[in-house]
Amino acid sequence: MRILLDESQLNEGVERLAAEIDSHYGDRPLTVIAIMTGSLVLFADLIRRLSMPQRVGVVRASSYRGGMKSGELTVDAQMMIDVTNRDVLLVDDIFDTGKTLDRLSGMMHEFGAASVKSAVLLHKRTDHVVELRPDFRAFEIPDEFVVGYGLDYLDMFRNLPYLAVLEPAEIEKTAAEAKS
Ligand code: 5GP
Ligand code: MG
Ligand code: MG
Secondary structure, three states: OEEEEOHHHHHHHHHHHHHHHHHHHOOOOEEEEEEEOOOHHHHHHHHOOOOOOEEEEEEEEEOOOOOOOOOOOEEEOOOOOOOOOOEEEEEEEEEOOOHHHHHHHHHHHHOOOOEEEEEEEEEEOOOOOOOOOOOEEEEEEOOOOEEEOOEOEOOEOOOOOOEEEOOHHHHHHHHHHHHO
């Protein structure tokens, strides 16, 4: 695989993200929501660097039906916590078309949030199909399919401590193993 961002670059990016979020909210209590599963690793690193009092919750969104192409978005809010009158920060791994964050910020407003902002580690240089843009973001990356640091291909590679682009042979091997 080809490494796009190594461990120390990711570390520095999360540090920057936390500093921006801290300086925006100050000591105001924040309800921080992880968009599972891709934001799992980022989320754990990020919330420990934020200084304000926090409520923490998760919501699950998926649009990659077992592959690399984005499909229909499904949201599972069963594990959501109460956000009524709360300042909410949605955390996702990557902003691509923008449909995920757009849908979820709409949902948070429907649930009665006082304010909704979003933070992502990665922002893809591509055609976004929504007007919303993430309020906080650490890195701009080219329009390539990336894995590691929480991001998967067929549920693999989330555990890698770096961000990488898979070689064609690794893609084939992973797809073949997923079928067996
Ligand atoms: P969007 O809704 O903005 O198009 O896509 C956001 C979601 O798609 C992310 O939460 C992530 O799960 C997935 N995604 C987008 N680009 C990539 C990518 O390059 N690699 C992986 N593994 N997932 C991606
Ligand atoms: Mg996701
Ligand atoms: Mg995925």
